[in-house]
Each structure stands twice: as structure tokens, then as C-alpha cells.
Amino acid sequence: MEAILIQIGELLGSLGPLIVLPVVITILGLILGMKFTQALRSGLTLAIAFVGIFLTVGLLGENMAAIGNAFAERTGTGLDVIDIGWPAASALAFGTPVGNAIIPIGIVLNVLLIFLGLTKTLDVDMWNFWHQAFIGAVVTFVTGSFALGLFAAAVTVVMAIFLADWSQPLIEKYFKLPGISFPHLQSVGYMLLAAPFAWLLNRVPFLKNLKLDPDTIRKRLGILGEPIFLGLFIGVILAALARQSLVDIILTGINVGAVMLLIPRMVGILMEGLSPVADAARKFMQKKAKGREIYIGLDSAVLIGSPAVIASGLLMIPVEIGLALLLAPLGNRTLPFIDLADGVFVTAMIAPLVAGDVLLTVILGGIVMGVGLIGASLLAPAVTDMVASAGSIDIPAGYTNYTVMSDGAIPHSYIFYFFFRSPVFIAIALSLVFLVVHYFLAKKPLTEAFLGVKEEEPKKKK
Amino acid sequence: MKTVYLVCATGIATSSMLRVKVLDYLESKGIEVEVFQYRVAEMFPERIKADVIVSTTSMPPEIEENFTVVSGLPLLTGIGEDETFEAIAKALTD
Numbered sequence: 001m002e003a004i005l006i007q008i009g010e011l012l013g014s015l016g017p018l019i020v021l022p023v024v025i026t027i028l029g030l031i032l033g034m035k036f037t038q039a040l041r042s043g044l045t046l047a048i049a050f051v052g053i054f055l056t057v058g059l060l061g062e063n064m065a066a067i068g069n070a071f072a073e074r075t076g077t078g079l080d081v082i083d084i085g086w087p088a089a090s091a092l093a094f095g096t097p098v099g100n101a102i103i104p105i106g107i108v109l110n111v112l113l114i115f116l117g118l119t120k121t122l123d124v125d126m127w128n129f130w131h132q133a134f135i136g137a138v139v140t141f142v143t144g145s146f147a148l149g150l151f152a153a154a155v156t157v158v159m160a161i162f163l164a165d166w167s168q169p170l171i172e173k174y175f176k177l178p179g180i181s182f183p184h185l186q187s188v189g190y191m192l193l194a195a196p197f198a199w200l201l202n203r204v205p206f207l208k209n210l211k212l213d214p215d216t217i218r219k220r221l222g223i224l225g226e227p228i229f230l231g232l233f234i235g236v237i238l239a240a241l242a243r244q245s246l247v248d249i250i251l252t253g254i255n256v257g258a259v260m261l262l263i264p265r266m267v268g269i270l271m272e273g274l275s276p277v278a279d280a281a282r283k284f285m286q287k288k289a290k291g292r293e294i295y296i297g298l299d300s301a302v303l304i305g306s307p308a309v310i311a312s313g314l315l316m317i318p319v320e321i322g323l324a325l326l327l328a329p330l331g332n333r334t335l336p337f338i339d340l341a342d343g344v345f346v347t348a349m350i351a352p353l354v355a356g357d358v359l360l361t362v363i364l365g366g367i368v369m370g371v372g373l374i375g376a377s378l379l380a381p382a383v384t385d386m387v388a389s390a391g392s393i394d395i396p397a398g399y400t401n402y403t404v405m406s407d408g409a410i411p412h413s414y415i416f417y418f419f420f421r422s423p424v425f426i427a428i429a430l431s432l433v434f435l436v437v438h439y440f441l442a443k444k445p446l447t448e449a450f451l452g453v454k455e456e457e458p459k460k461k462k
Numbered sequence: 463m464k465t466v467y468l469v470c471a472t473g474i475a476t477s478s479m480l481r482v483k484v485l486d487y488l489e490s491k492g493i494e495v496e497v498f499q500y501r502v503a504e505m506f507p508e509r510i511k512a513d514v515i516v517s518t519t520s521m522p523p524e525i526e527e528n529f530t531v532v533s534g535l536p537l538l539t540g541i542g543e544d545e546t547f548e549a550i551a552k553a554l555t556d
Binding site: 087127175177179180222225227265268269275276278279282283286296298300301302303304305306307310313314342344345348 | 470471472473474475476477478479481482483499501502503504506517518519520521522535538539540541
């Protein structure tokens with residue numbers, strides 16, 4: 001079994017995602033009942049999206065690595081690890097051998113869990129299996145084993161589904177979204193770490209009275225919600241701090257803006273390819289789960305329209321930069337960059353823990369991202385390896401490092417990194433214990449009473 | 463030509479899922495449209511030129527009040543898809 005898995009891993013690795021992914025997706029589409037041309041179109045679109053993504057990731061590498069190194073040297077902060085952002089990281093993760101296999105594995109595990117009555121969540125959000133693929137890739141990097149990477153990815157798929165059950169009642173109540181849950185490892189992972197601190201903060205009377213108005217913040221900082229402007233600001237500020245020439249400062253601003261716009265466009269093509277397959281998978285799973293009470297598992301992106309989430313997400317931009325500098329002496333090497341654009345994914349599922357209080361949400365987000373920056377720094381060698389394997393960036397030996405702030409900051413990412421630095425049997429045992437903890441969390445969903453959230457006027461939602 | 467905005471948190475993730483389904487549907491009805499994808503944080507009323515906004519997430523109140531907004535959630539969950547398609551078509555043909 002182990003030997004077969006090793007061979008499969010090597011085969012997937014040598015063929016690369018441009019060949020493997022369209023084949024996997026086309027076959028999956030056929031199994032799910034799609035017509036051959038439809039399934040092939042999906043697979044092909046996915047592969048073409050990857051061509052575009054790798055091109056634009058190359059652009060990111062050339063421009064940003066230089067500025068990152070200059071920043072670290074000139075400022076003496078030691079922040080020499082560049083955050084490549086989730087759009088690039090998602091493609092890199094799907095492009096790894098574990099990533100090639102993750103979607104079918106995710107579907108099978110989810111259907112199995114529903115049949116065993118272990119969950120009510122039916123995850124129709126195939127896209128976000130990339131977070132688990134990312135963890136699998138990290139574990140593969142640490143252990144050198146495709147099988148262990150696959151194991152870690154599978155375990156975290158189950159964990160995300162359990163956490164969706166755990167968070168469902170609170171999320172439903174706050175956002176008024178019945179019948180939906182969020183097995184989105186990123187946001188729900190942050191939420192898990194933030195929950196005990198929320199329990200504490202909700203019991204500090206003084207903090208609750210400092211109300212920040214979400215609408216004012218949203219209107220004042222609104223321009224930072226646009227990637228090209230945010231890219232320009234961040235690029236210009238960091239290049240200025242790195243004491244570049246005026247021309248280079250402006251060019252960096254434009255290049256970062258380009259990265260923030262272009263990579264997501266390519267990822268959009270990937271989503272278009274995935275969409276019909278995801279739709280077929282959803283129909284297939286809904287048919288299998290017929291007659292059971294289920295929650296449809298979606299991307300936490302659905303939650304982001306809430307004013308409190310947007311406002312606190314925008315405030316995360318200065319908080320993340322401040323934390324990165326502040327935590328440099330404590331082992332942070334990550335320079336927040338592209339993921340600054342998506343602070344809303346940090347705050348989406350944290351806001352309900354404190355009834356949408358903007359200040360408390362930002363404090364909790366700060367705790368999660370503070371630990372997370374150090375986690376992301378630890379994962380830099382693994383991410384750098386993924387970038388290098390994608391073949392699009394030449395990495396000077398022992399010099400430039402890449403990481404991804406958002407996913408490095410998911411507790412499960414660095415926890416599994418630590419697990420698998422132990423001997424294999426201990427790592428597997430720890431993973432399974434952690435899985436059991438998640439199972440019990442799912443059995444005992446989070447409530448407002450436990451968190452000590454006062455009954456607030458609920459958010460308007462039509 | 464009528465204009466459809468597809469809006470989600472990132473302007474790429476769930477809105478791209480909508481794009482495929484909405485375009486397929488409108489094509490089958492013979493309705494020609496121009497489609498743009500945006501992030502919800504980019505939605506400022508003075509800049510919007512849409513006949514209908516389909517969003518997978520809730521929209522700021524100033525948008526909800528002044529524009530035709532259809533929730534795209536049913537297209538993600540598969541529950542109530544037909545009604546959603548009809549609402550989009552209605553907004554475009556009225």
C-alpha cells in the first residue's frame with residue numbers, strides 16, 4: 001500500500017498539474033454524470049488557468065522578491081519572507097500531488113461522514129479543499145512522504161467538516177443564514193483559535209463600551225477595498241521604507257497592484273473550470289443525502305457583505321503590518337503583502353463571536369494573525385519549495401523565501417507542521433487525538449450563552 | 463445591452479461560479495448581457511451601472527435600497543435555483 005502510494009505520488013509529481021488535473025477533473029466529471037465534452041471542457045479550462053497562474057506567479061516572484069530582500073536589509077527588521085497571497089497559494093496547492101487528488105478524496109470522505117451520521121454538513125465548496133491540499137503539501141515537504149501528506153489532508157478535511165457543525169448555530173443566528181454551514185478551514189480555523197479569547201473578551205465590561213461604527217470605517221477606508229489601490233499603497237510604502245529610488249518606488253506600487261489584480265483574474269478562470277464539476281458533485285451528494293437533515297457547506301466568502309466584517313477586515317491591514325514589525329524579535333520573518341487585501345476572511349467568522357463588535361473583532365483577529373505570522377514564517381521553506389516546484393521562479397539558494405500569510409496563519413497548518421516534525425507514529429497519534437477533539441466540538445456546538453455574547457440587535461439581512 | 467454585476471467577497475471565487483450558471487441560463491433564454499465581476503468592498507452606489515446585481519453575500523444597505531439586488535446564494539446551494547434565475551431574467555426584461 002505504502003509502496004503504491006509512493007509510486008502514485010512520484011507519477012503525479014513528474015507529470016505535473018497541467019496534465020494530471022485535467023485528467024482527474026474530466027474523469028471525476030464523467031463519474032458524476034457530466035457529458036464528455038462538458039467534463040473535458042472543465043478539465044481543460046482548469047489546466048489553462050494553471051498556465052496563466054504560473055505566468056503571473058513568475059511576475060510576482062521577480063518583482064516582489066527584490067523588494068522583500070531590500071526591505072529586510074535596509075530596515076533591519078529581518079522581514080525577509082514575502083507573503084505571496086492566497087490566490088497564488090491556492091493554485092500552487094492544487095498543483096501539488098496531494099492537491100491533484102484532494103477533490104475526489106474530499107467528496108468521498110464527506111459522503112461517508114454523512115452516511116455514518118457523524119456530520120450534518122454537506123460541503124459543496126470543492127474549491128476550498130485547497131487549504132487541506134496546502135497542509136498536505138506542507139506535511140509532504142516535512143516528511144518527504146506523499147502518503148503522509150494525503151493522510152494529513154484527509155484528516156483536515158474531516159476536521160473542517162466537524163468545525164462547520166460546531167460553528168453552525170452561532171453563524172446561522174448572527175448572519176440569518178439557515179441551513180448553511182462553513183467547512184472553510186481558513187475562516188473556521190481562525191474562529192476555533194479566537195473562540196477562547198472571545199469568551200474572555202466578552203467578560204471585560206470596559207472594552208464593550210468602545211463602539212466603533214462599521215459604516216464610518218467602511219466609507220473612510222473603502223478605497224483600500226480595491227486591490228489596485230491597496231497594491232499601490234502597500235507597494236509604495238514598503239519600497240519607500242526600503243529606500244528605493246523614486247522610479248522604483250512607483251514601479252513597485254504598480255507591480256504590486258498588477259499582482260493583486262492579475263493573479264486573481266487567472267484564479268477566476270480556474271473557478272470557471274471547476275464550477276460545472278462542483279455543481280455536478282453537489283447534485284450527486286444531495287441525491288445521496290436525500291431525506292437527511294443537512295447543512296449545505298459553503299465558502300465563508302458568503303459572509304463577507306456584513307458591514308462589521310468589512311470594516312474590521314479593512315482595519316486588519318494596519319494591524320497585520322504592525323504585528324509583523326512588532327513580532328519580528330519573536331521569530332516573525334513574514335512581510336505581509338498580497339493577503340493584506342483579504343482581511344475580511346480573518347474577520348468573517350470571528351465577528352459573530354463578539355456580536356459584530358468591530359474593536360473586539362480586530363483584537364481577536366490580531367491574536368489569530370499574530371500567532372499566524374510566526375506560523376507562516378515557519379512554513380516558509382515548504383511554501384518556497386512549492387513555488388520552486390511550480391517551475392516558474394528561480395530562487396537564489398538560501399536567500400529568497402516565500403510564504404502565504406493567510407494559510408500559514410490557519411492553526412491547523414502550523415499544528416500539523418509541528419505534529420509531523422515528530423516521529424511518524426507520534427505524528428499520526430497526535431493527528432488522531434486532535435481529530436477526536438474536533439469530533440467532540442461538533443457534538444457540542446458553540447452558543448452565544450457560552451461565549452457570553454449579549455443579545456444585540458441583529459444585523460439586517462433580507 | 464443590459465448589464466449584470468456578479469458580486470462576491472473576492473470578485474473571483476463564488477462570483478465565477480455564478481458567472482458560468484448565469485451566462486448559461488441567460489443564453490438559453492436568448493438574453494444578451496454584459497457581465498462584470500466585483501468585490502463587495504468595491505461597491506459604491508455612484509459608480510454602479512447595473513440592471514441587476516447578483517451577489518453571493520449581503521450588500522451594504524445603500525446598495526440594497528437603490529438597485530435591483532438578487533441573492534446568488536441559491537445558485538451555490540442548489541435550493542431555489544429556478545426562482546433565482548427567474549428573478550434575474552425578470553430584472554433584465556422589464
